[in-house]
Amino acid sequence: MIVAYMLIRAKHGKLKIVSSKLKEYPEIEEIHEVYGRFDIIAKIFVEDEISLKQFIQNKIFIVEGIHDTETLLVYDNLS
Amino acid sequence: MIVAYMLIRAKHGKLKIVSSKLKEYPEIEEIHEVYGRFDIIAKIFVEDEISLKQFIQNKIFIVEGIHDTETLLVYDNLS
Amino acid sequence: MIVAYMLIRAKHGKLKIVSSKLKEYPEIEEIHEVYGRFDIIAKIFVEDEISLKQFIQNKIFIVEGIHDTETLLVYDNLS
Amino acid sequence: MIVAYMLIRAKHGKLKIVSSKLKEYPEIEEIHEVYGRFDIIAKIFVEDEISLKQFIQNKIFIVEGIHDTETLLVYDNLS
Amino acid sequence: MIVAYMLIRAKHGKLKIVSSKLKEYPEIEEIHEVYGRFDIIAKIFVEDEISLKQFIQNKIFIVEGIHDTETLLVYDNLS
Amino acid sequence: MIVAYMLIRAKHGKLKIVSSKLKEYPEIEEIHEVYGRFDIIAKIFVEDEISLKQFIQNKIFIVEGIHDTETLLVYDNLS
Amino acid sequence: MIVAYMLIRAKHGKLKIVSSKLKEYPEIEEIHEVYGRFDIIAKIFVEDEISLKQFIQNKIFIVEGIHDTETLLVYDNLS
Amino acid sequence: MIVAYMLIRAKHGKLKIVSSKLKEYPEIEEIHEVYGRFDIIAKIFVEDEISLKQFIQNKIFIVEGIHDTETLLVYDNLS
Numbered sequence: 001m002i003v004a005y006m007l008i009r010a011k012h013g014k015l016k017i018v019s020s021k022l023k024e025y026p027e028i029e030e031i032h033e034v035y036g037r038f039d040i041i042a043k044i045f046v047e048d049e050i051s052l053k054q055f056i057q058n059k060i061f062i063v064e065g066i067h068d069t070e071t072l073l074v075y076d077n078l079s
Numbered sequence: 080m081i082v083a084y085m086l087i088r089a090k091h092g093k094l095k096i097v098s099s100k101l102k103e104y105p106e107i108e109e110i111h112e113v114y115g116r117f118d119i120i121a122k123i124f125v126e127d128e129i130s131l132k133q134f135i136q137n138k139i140f141i142v143e144g145i146h147d148t149e150t151l152l153v154y155d156n157l158s
Numbered sequence: 159m160i161v162a163y164m165l166i167r168a169k170h171g172k173l174k175i176v177s178s179k180l181k182e183y184p185e186i187e188e189i190h191e192v193y194g195r196f197d198i199i200a201k202i203f204v205e206d207e208i209s210l211k212q213f214i215q216n217k218i219f220i221v222e223g224i225h226d227t228e229t230l231l232v233y234d235n236l237s
Numbered sequence: 238m239i240v241a242y243m244l245i246r247a248k249h250g251k252l253k254i255v256s257s258k259l260k261e262y263p264e265i266e267e268i269h270e271v272y273g274r275f276d277i278i279a280k281i282f283v284e285d286e287i288s289l290k291q292f293i294q295n296k297i298f299i300v301e302g303i304h305d306t307e308t309l310l311v312y313d314n315l316s
Numbered sequence: 317m318i319v320a321y322m323l324i325r326a327k328h329g330k331l332k333i334v335s336s337k338l339k340e341y342p343e344i345e346e347i348h349e350v351y352g353r354f355d356i357i358a359k360i361f362v363e364d365e366i367s368l369k370q371f372i373q374n375k376i377f378i379v380e381g382i383h384d385t386e387t388l389l390v391y392d393n394l395s
Numbered sequence: 396m397i398v399a400y401m402l403i404r405a406k407h408g409k410l411k412i413v414s415s416k417l418k419e420y421p422e423i424e425e426i427h428e429v430y431g432r433f434d435i436i437a438k439i440f441v442e443d444e445i446s447l448k449q450f451i452q453n454k455i456f457i458v459e460g461i462h463d464t465e466t467l468l469v470y471d472n473l474s
Numbered sequence: 475m476i477v478a479y480m481l482i483r484a485k486h487g488k489l490k491i492v493s494s495k496l497k498e499y500p501e502i503e504e505i506h507e508v509y510g511r512f513d514i515i516a517k518i519f520v521e522d523e524i525s526l527k528q529f530i531q532n533k534i535f536i537v538e539g540i541h542d543t544e545t546l547l548v549y550d551n552l553s
Numbered sequence: 554m555i556v557a558y559m560l561i562r563a564k565h566g567k568l569k570i571v572s573s574k575l576k577e578y579p580e581i582e583e584i585h586e587v588y589g590r591f592d593i594i595a596k597i598f599v600e601d602e603i604s605l606k607q608f609i610q611n612k613i614f615i616v617e618g619i620h621d622t623e624t625l626l627v628y629d630n631l632s
Contacts, residue, residue: 012140012142012145012146012147012148013140013141016140035150035151036149036151037149067147
């Protein structure tokens, strides 16, 4: 299984729309709005790397109101 | 009471419009235009965390001309 | 309850030491090493804001090998 | 009069020492510890630009435990 | 006299338009397109701080094609 | 010969369009989509500095869907 | 196979030492010193994700003179 | 001829030492201390790219008190 965190900045004023949309995705195990340099932290949990790639391209890229995303892949669960 | 600083970048050319609008809000105790990486520093003073959340979502998000904001929550007044 | 995410950059070569130490803290509910601009993401779960402040000052500041931390306070669980 | 904000990052673990030292300076009108990308926000209030320059070089540069500072000069009080 | 450097990022594809427009301003003593994180460095030379403020608000803000600017005020010529 | 790396951030949702377009250019020797703070890394290989300048202005600037680029010029092949 | 790019910043003055050391590693397929925000770009080519993790922890972390690294994992070769 | 700008951050408290040292170099045509995210801007003027490379490696890298530098190569003088 693959775990990744996504740091998301919404376009100004679009936080709630982005946040609501992302909450519908089963690939996002946990999601929070935060204060600071980023607006949203999402924890992604998918089957494998191809699923992660497809999730980003098919489900994240279509969400309007996102300014940019930064994906941090977790690797400490590898053994 | 909750104190927070907001570092604001305006869209190019929109500084005065943003600045004027923000000055109308009683939650902003102090606001300045600055040189450097950010355009505006605003000091926010609200009743509690829920008020801060509502202020950002209801009053900051509707201000057109803002590119992005970064909220720095003050915690040294906690005891 | 207060939830916060901490984005941590370790000093070069100190990642495993930092990571091991942080895993001992009960306030850290979840912690992962990640690829990208940050080295570690930690999810913090504490009683209240004063506990968060004390946790950072008493337990994070003493961990050698940390270069810097950036705390992102979660606020969407407020109602 | 000159007003400037200083965004300060302390070396890991040195926040309280830096903060205490800065609070002794009369040029710093207000100072807060904050969550996020910076550790401290200080509001500086001095006579003129030369005083600001001297304050930074003579009083800020000698404070051990500071990692870096970013000075944002306020200009909206000019008329 | 006041000297300042402005680090400018143009919107994608707008570099030449921005650059041409800025070269018309007598307040810009020197201007160069550069490789790296910024697109243009401009050296500004004006009478005093009020002139700098007015230059930015009246002449920089109207230039279309600029994404953002970061003004670095020179202070070592103060004595 | 001149070698440079370009770190590219696409506008949200435009990664595949940008990526496809860039792959057509013979000046781009290698190109990859990556996780993290940037979306694409491209290795550019051109005759000389003037070719690099022209490539950026004539072929990169016209690609819609790019948010920004950061060009890192390789210099260790100089002797 | 796994491909990743590593953006490396050396401690001031340590670029040549870092660069020489990294060139000895067979996992680094290509490495260049660059102008700009980063000092070195290295292209890493390893068997699988576990090899990448071990390479970073066993071979990168021991290189003195590195300030920090940012690993960008390539994913477009997945199918 | 090659022109480049170097954005320099000094280690905390070391600005004057760095600044004095750099002023001795004939390759630095102009140098200023600035407020903001960087501490010093230096304009470098050298014969060719090899001279720039050698200047950085032989004269900049030996200056103690520099935290990091970011070199922005000017290319608009190419024709």
